[in-house]
Amino acid sequence: MSIVVFCLGLLSLTGGVLAEIWEFGVDAPGSMVIDHREGDFSLFEKTKEIKLKVPRCYVMEYIRVAVHNPVSTPVVRYNKSLHIVSIAYKALQYSASSYMIIAKAARKPGCYKKIDLDLRYGEKHYL
Template identity: 45%
Template sequence: MGSKVILLCIALSAVQAVHAQIWEFGVDNLPTAIVVSVFKGSFTLFQKEQKIQLIVPPCHILTYVNVEVNNFFSTPEVHYNTQTHVVTITYSLLQLSPSRFTIIAKGVVQNGCNVQRQQQLPPAQQAPPQGRQGPRPIQHGSYRQY
């Protein structure tokens, strides 16, 4: 009996590793975009929500965020706040939440931005210049399941 339980746990772990749900926010087709932030984490059985603050280097604009969640049993809600760069992953009370996730954020360098000057100014003066040209920040999201 004990060996059957162990085999079942191993089988479920193997299936969970290949079952991925992916949410995409923004567009991943800009040739100048680079990976600026990667975050890996996990949920325990009793965790129902995590808020992950993405790190955005000075003078960069996020153009794409990819959130991959590996959970064979449940599908969480995933949201990305474009203003605060926070990804929120939420499971409902009755969902099984043990899972792993990976977040990859891509961005481009903001046109006309001087990194040294940007780091010296207080945060209130670090607003991007008006009428800038180039890539736009993330506007929408999509979801797909594999």
């Protein structure tokens, strides 16, 4: 009996500290954090889709998803074309959990120069 109590106590203590980690892409040294999201799953919630914000002139390079749930492991996917992270639990997985998403991107080379030319910032204007 004492072993069961010890295991349950250990599970409750490590549940808030340990997390399952999913990584998509490569964490390049020159990339910068462009989006950071945190959220919770209620007891009966099964699926969440989180749309990441990607600024103009940036290319998504790396996404890190951490899910804190000591009882069950979700399925985590990343849709590269729509920039959506989906976290889904199976039918009989009922437990509350939390998630944290960090998205990093790199600047597209020459993109700001093209925008400046389109907006005619490089031209001289006379009054």
